[in-house]
Amino acid sequence: MNAETFGCNRCWPPWASAAWEAFLALSVEAELVDESHFAVAIRACAACGQRFVIVFTELIDWADGEDPQDWTVLPITAAEAAALVKAGAAIVPALAALAPRRRSLRREFPKGRRPRAHWDSGISVGPHD
């Protein structure tokens, strides 16, 4: 087992699809980037206090209205949350430097297909407009 444990049953359940639903119920603590095709926010669990960073990217292909969207959720420590808030314009390298091996939750909505949530690790900020 990993020595690092994050969250509780309410905010970080063991099934990816359930974890995505649980994540959506958490309250937003800070919005760090809020662009239409790239967004970064920190949410926190009211039950256990665990913070999570969420990264959203969307790639516009101009072909029609359905563009590929991608979300990554990573549980973070209070110190990591503080560092992200201070990162400012350096937010992308700051995200990439966060625990690349820590389990993250990924939700992909590929063009023309159904959205799918699955476990991943760390955060890689994909291409976006």
Ligand SMILES: [Zn+2]
């Ligand atoms: Zn929790």
